[in-house]
Amino acid sequence: MNTREFKPFEHKLWLSSPTMHGEELAYMKEAYDTNWMSTVGANINEVERLTSETVGCKYAVALSCGTAALHLAMKVAGVKPGMHVLCSSQTFSASINPVVYEGSIPVFVDSEYDTWNMDPVALEKAFELYPDAKVVVVAHLYGTPGKIDEIKSICDRHEAALVEDAAESLGATYKGKMTGSFGTVGVCSFNGNKIITGSSGGCLLTDDLEVANKVRKWSTQSRENAPWYQHEEIGYNYRMSNVIAGVVRGQFPHLEEHIAQKSAIYERYKEGFKGLPVKMNPYDEINSVPNFWLSCLIIDEDAMCKQVRGEQEALYIGEYGKSCPTEILETLAKYNAEGRPIWKPMHMQPIFRNNAFVTREGEGRGRTNAYIAGGKLGRDRRPIDVGADIFNRGLCLPSDNKMTVEEQERVIEIVKSCFE
Ligand SMILES: *Cc1c(COP(=O)(O)O)cnc(C)c1O
Numbered sequence: 134m135n136t137r138e139f140k141p142f143e144h145k146l147w148l149s150s151p152t153m154h155g156e157e158l159a160y161m162k163e164a165y166d167t168n169w170m171s172t173v174g175a176n177i178n179e180v181e182r183l184t185s186e187t188v189g190c191k192y193a194v195a196l197s198c199g200t201a202a203l204h205l206a207m208k209v210a211g212v213k214p215g216m217h218v219l220c221s222s223q224t225f226s227a228s229i230n231p232v233v234y235e236g237s238i239p240v241f242v243d244s245e246y247d248t249w250n251m252d253p254v255a256l257e258k259a260f261e262l263y264p265d266a267k268v269v270v271v272a273h274l275y276g277t278p279g280k281i282d283e284i285k286s287i288c289d290r291h292e293a294a295l296v297e298d299a300a301e302s303l304g305a306t307y308k309g310k311m312t313g314s315f316g317t318v319g320v321c322s323f324n325g326n327k328i329i330t331g332s333s334g335g336c337l338l339t340d341d342l343e344v345a346n347k348v349r350k351w352s353t354q355s356r357e358n359a360p361w362y363q364h365e366e367i368g369y370n371y372r373m374s375n376v377i378a379g380v381v382r383g384q385f386p387h388l389e390e391h392i393a394q395k396s397a398i399y400e401r402y403k404e405g406f407k408g409l410p411v412k413m414n415p416y417d418e419i420n421s422v423p424n425f426w427l428s429c430l431i432i433d434e435d436a437m438c439k440q441v442r443g444e445q446e447a448l449y450i451g452e453y454g455k456s457c458p459t460e461i462l463e464t465l466a467k468y469n470a471e472g473r474p475i476w477k478p479m480h481m482q483p484i485f486r487n488n489a490f491v492t493r494e495g496e497g498r499g500r501t502n503a504y505i506a507g508g509k510l511g512r513d514r515r516p517i518d519v520g521a522d523i524f525n526r527g528l529c530l531p532s533d534n535k536m537t538v539e540e541q542e543r544v545i546e547i548v549k550s551c552f553e
Contacts, residue, residue: 134438134451134452134453134454134455134456134460134551134553135451135456135460135464135547135550135551135553136550136553137546137550137553139468139543139546139547139550140468140543141467141468141469142468142469142470142540142543143469144469145469145470145471146465146469146470146471146531146533146536146540146544147471147531147533148326148427148471148472148473148529148531148532148533149326149327149426149427149532149533149534150325150326150533150535151325151326151330151332152387152391152533152534152535153383153384154383154384154386154387155383156382156383156384156386157379157380157382157383157384158383159379159383160176160378160379160380160382160383161376161379161380161383162379163175163176163379164176164375164376164378164379165376169375170375170376171374171375172353172372172373172374172375173375174375174378175375176375176376176378176379176381176382177195177372177373177375177378179378179382180193180195180331180334180336180373180378180381180382180385181193181194181195181336183382183385184321184336184338185338187303187304187311187385187388188299188303188311188313188314188319188321188338189310189311189314190313190314190319190338190339190340191339191340191341191342191345192338192339192340192341192342192344192345193321193336193337193338194336194337194339194345194348194349194352195334195335195336195372195373195378195381196334196335196336196337196348196352196371196372196373197333197334197335197370197371197372197373197374198322198324198333198334198335199227199298199300199320199321199322199323199324199335200227200230200231200335201335201352201369201371202320202321202322202335202336202337202371203227203228203230203231203270203296203298203320204231204234204235204369204371205337205348205351205352205369205371206231206296206318206319206320206337207231207232207234207235207237207268207270207296208235208351209294209317209318209337209339209344209347209348210268210294210295210296210317210318211267211268211294212232212235212237212268213235213236213237214235214236214237215236215237215238216237216238216265216266216267216268217237217238217240217263217265217266218232218237218238218239218240218266218268218269218270219240219242219256219259219260219263219266219268219269219270219293219491220232220239220240220241220242220269220270220271220479221241221242221244221250221251221270221271221272221279221298222241222242222243222244222478222479222480222490222520223243223244223249223250223274223475223476223478223479223520223523223524224272224274224298224476224479225272225300225476226479226482227300228270228272228298228300229270229479229485232270237268238488239270239479239485239488240259240262240263240266240488240489240490240491241478241479241480241485241488241489241490241491242255242256242259242491243255243490243491243492243493243518243519243520244478244519244520244523245280245519246415246519246523247280247415247417248274248277248278248279248280248415248416248417248421249274249275249277249414249415249429249475249523249527250271250272250273250274250277250278250279250280251271251272251279251280251284252280252492252493252519253280253283253284253287254493255491255492255493256269256284256287257287258491258492258493258494258495258496259491260287260291260293262489262491262495262496263489264291266291266293267292267293267294268293268294268295268296269284269287269288269293269294269295269296270296270298271284271295271296271297271298271316272298272300272301273297273298273299273301273302273305273312274301274476275301275414275423275426275427275429275529276301276302276304276305276328276395276423276424276425276426276427277302277305277414277415277416277421277423278302278305278306278307278312278416278417278420278421278423280417281297281307281312281315282307282308282420285315285316294316294317294318295315295316295317295318296316296317296318296319296320297312297313297315297316297318297319297320297338298319298320299311299312299313299319299320299321299338300320300321300322300324300327300335301322301327301328301426301427302423302424302426303321303322303327303328303329303388303424304328304388304389304392304424305421305422305423305424306421306422307417307420307421308420308421313338314338316338318337318338318339318344319337319338319339320335320336320337320338321335321336321338322334322335323335323336323377323380323381323384327426328388328391328392328395328424328426329381329384329385329387329388329391330380330381330384331373331377331378331380331381331384332377332380333377334373334377334378334380334381335373350366350368351366351368351369351371352368352369352370352371352372353368353370353371353372354368354369354370355367355368355369356368391424391534392424392425394534395424395425395426395428395532395534396423396425398425398428398532398534398536398541399413399425399428401538401541401542401545402428402430402530402541402545405541405542405545405549406430406545406548406549409548409549409552410432410433410435410436410552411430411431411432411433411436411548412430412431412433413428413429413430414427414428414429414430414431414527425532426532427529427530427532428529428530428532429475429527429528429529429530430527430528430530430548431523431526431527432456432457432458432526432527433526434526436454436455436456436552437455437456437457437525437526438450438451438452438455438456438457438460439452439457440457440458440459440460440525442459442525444483447459453553454552454553455552456551456552457526458474458475458525458526458527458528460551461528461547461548461551462474462528464547464550464551465531465544465547465548468543468547470531470544470547471531472528472529472530472531473528473529474524474527474528474529475523475524475527475528475529476524477524478520478521478524480497480520481520481521481524490518492517492518492519494517497517497518530544530548531544
């Protein structure tokens with residue numbers, strides 16, 4: 134329970150805000166000066182080259198945002214109306230909305246505790262229950278690679294396409310290979326709060342030239358190669374602007390530097406929280422190197438005070454020696470620092486209340502699952518609904534790469550004070 138008082142942060146401490154370096158402006162100006170102010174130009178070509186080189190895929194198609202890339206990825210993967218698509222439940226809604234744009238039905242797959250990403254055991258269970266599924270959508274949360282080898286081999290065994298949402302994990306590797314390069318088709322994002330940004334923008338990633346060409350065509354209103362506007366397919370206006378591409382181009386040389394800063398932030402929190410009943414967001418230390426986009430923590434079960442979350446608000450009862458995400462987030466906000474709850478799983482969202490949800494134990498439906506209903510424990514004494522449990526006990530900490538050591542130390546003290 135928070136008792137101490139602190140000095141508020143003079144400038145707001147952000148979760149993750151854009152960090153500009155100067156080159157961005159030069160490339161934007163170049164677009165202006167040469168009058169390539171459209172969705173064609175040198176900046177776009179460079180973004181595509183830099184992205185495909187960095188990720189280690191053959192082609193990257195620059196698009197207006199990661200969500201647009203995911204939408205076209207669904208079409209590439211062969212998502213069709215009425216189909217079941219097996220999806221990470223714990224993710225940002227942008228991973229899932231494009232499945233629904235195409236009229237297919239998301240089946241949500243639970244998370245695991247080792248990386249907070251899709252549980253391969255639950256995915257296997259989902260294939261047992263939905264043997265007709267031909268597409269899987271997996272996200273790497275907070276820059277931490279999921280168990281992508283296992284997930285990929287399960288997909289291969291079931292002859293399913295894998296859409297890899299690497300929007301948060303650009304630059305993160307698994308067994309030396311970049312996230313975004315494992316899927317049948319991959320996606321990255323340059324949204325304002327991502328590890329590097331164009332203010333907006335995203336790329337579709339593929340090794341297949343035919344796919345790259347198809348996506349280019351779809352994203353430019355599906356114009357056929359004819360003297361007039363000729364159309365054989367439905368099109369989209371999804372291409373990246375050459376001005377935005379200038380910002381992304383200027384950011385690319387700083388990707389490694391941003392990752393190093395984020396990694397240092399993660400390590401400092403880890404060190405600072407020693408002795409507290411919390412753990413940092415975990416990753417596979419043998420096989421993966423995250424990009425550490427956001428530093429998160431999870432509170433030990435027996436150090437949680439009572440916390441109740443409705444659909445729009447949260448309440449808690451302070452208790453000596455204990456805390457909860459709501460208390461920590463409210464206390465941080467009081468001192469002008471921004472944190473955030475963990476992604477609320479899609480199977481807990483009202484919009485998806487009728488969609489299936491598969492854990493390693495079997496199938497539940499939306500919010501009626503055992504953990505929400507009564508906190509029933511699974512075979513290994515873990516709550517059955519892992520995603521709901523991580524949402525309940527976890528939070529994202531201020532992770533801005535411009536945060537000073539002194540500021541971060543104050544954040545650590547504020548978090549500590551919540552447990553006093
Ligand atoms: C940011 C994000 C997206 C969407 O990217 P935009 O560029 O904002 O459209 C998709 N999936 C995840 C997991 C994200 O964090």
